[in-house]
Amino acid sequence: MLKRRKGSLFIISAPSGAGKTTLCKKIVTTVDSLVPSVSFTTRKPRGGEVNDLDYTFIGEEEFREMIAGGDFVEWAEVHGNLYGTSRDRLEGLMDSGLDVILDIDTQGARQIRKLYGDGVFIFILPPSIEILRRRLEKRRSNSREDMARRLGAAIDEIKEYNNYDYVIINDVLKDSVRLLEAIIIAERHKTERTDKSIIEKILA
Amino acid sequence: MLKRRKGSLFIISAPSGAGKTTLCKKIVTTVDSLVPSVSFTTRKPRGGEVNDLDYTFIGEEEFREMIAGGDFVEWAEVHGNLYGTSRDRLEGLMDSGLDVILDIDTQGARQIRKLYGDGVFIFILPPSIEILRRRLEKRRSNSREDMARRLGAAIDEIKEYNNYDYVIINDVLKDSVRLLEAIIIAERHKTERTDKSIIEKILA
Numbered sequence: 001m002l003k004r005r006k007g008s009l010f011i012i013s014a015p016s017g018a019g020k021t022t023l024c025k026k027i028v029t030t031v032d033s034l035v036p037s038v039s040f041t042t043r044k045p046r047g048g049e050v051n052d053l054d055y056t057f058i059g060e061e062e063f064r065e066m067i068a069g070g071d072f073v074e075w076a077e078v079h080g081n082l083y084g085t086s087r088d089r090l091e092g093l094m095d096s097g098l099d100v101i102l103d104i105d106t107q108g109a110r111q112i113r114k115l116y117g118d119g120v121f122i123f124i125l126p127p128s129i130e131i132l133r134r135r136l137e138k139r140r141s142n143s144r145e146d147m148a149r150r151l152g153a154a155i156d157e158i159k160e161y162n163n164y165d166y167v168i169i170n171d172v173l174k175d176s177v178r179l180l181e182a183i184i185i186a187e188r189h190k191t192e193r194t195d196k197s198i199i200e201k202i203l204a
Numbered sequence: 205m206l207k208r209r210k211g212s213l214f215i216i217s218a219p220s221g222a223g224k225t226t227l228c229k230k231i232v233t234t235v236d237s238l239v240p241s242v243s244f245t246t247r248k249p250r251g252g253e254v255n256d257l258d259y260t261f262i263g264e265e266e267f268r269e270m271i272a273g274g275d276f277v278e279w280a281e282v283h284g285n286l287y288g289t290s291r292d293r294l295e296g297l298m299d300s301g302l303d304v305i306l307d308i309d310t311q312g313a314r315q316i317r318k319l320y321g322d323g324v325f326i327f328i329l330p331p332s333i334e335i336l337r338r339r340l341e342k343r344r345s346n347s348r349e350d351m352a353r354r355l356g357a358a359i360d361e362i363k364e365y366n367n368y369d370y371v372i373i374n375d376v377l378k379d380s381v382r383l384l385e386a387i388i389i390a391e392r393h394k395t396e397r398t399d400k401s402i403i404e405k406i407l408a
Binding site for chain 1: 327329330331332333359362363365366368369370371372373383385386387389390391393394395398402403405406407408
């Protein structure tokens, strides 16, 4: 009986404006057997958002029960709404042999390292703070104070790159996609992830 | 002043017939800033072999002096000839920012792990022992005993795959080249190999 290889967890963090979300959306279309992690949230769906695709939308009581039951490998409250990543869901996908990509902030990544342990941690950097500033300006019409605050937060996050296994400087998207592909493909061929039964079959 | 990133050492081992030499010759033509390590040997050059390209051919006295001086990160005697990898040569290439690929048997790889420590260890496997047998048969006209001995040695080597960081099953050469490329590219983006001055430049 050939056992199916268990999938791996790829955790992607970046300061806002580094291009993480675009990169994560692209990579699941170019690498096979790679799926995004869908978070649970108590936030109400926004226009066009699909349940179980963008998020799994649940009530606060249900969310609190999942916290109490220890089901979240990370969760956070943002602007009064709860967001979390379910261990059961991750394990279910990985047990079926899929790799999972999880787009998450540095705080969530720290929780995952602590509560889950395993996983490949990848940090996305902007080519420069100046480019980050321009990307943020294009995205929203922020006040000057708001922009200063966002940039300060971005710089604080960048300083955490050292807690990650890989660093990608996201200048040209196409190059970053190719690099992220290389990291995922390489990690799949780590010896500890190689199904021993394959080696036994070769030796048979 | 922008410091140049120090190169890395990629160590490739495989049982004879797994296709390691072909793969190593190919990969230096497809990945930039990657060069093969040229071994020192006391063996006489064979027809067409070029000094400092295929091997650096030296006398036994000189070789023994290099052993005594601790210059070899690995050396071995094979059929009465000495072969060795010079630390000074490796360091020289890596200090100039080049990555070095070293095609070496499992015994040499063990020495390097012990005497040098750093490096990315990659093991190449044949798709099956049957295919390995056919490749070996095609290569040389061996006696039946000789073939049995070679296959036995190959199986012993394969059992060492667990001491390597990555495993490549070399079925279709083109796919294996692409996978080896992915491993090298990914390893170049490991956080510990990222030049800190690049991050400082981004934050500046």
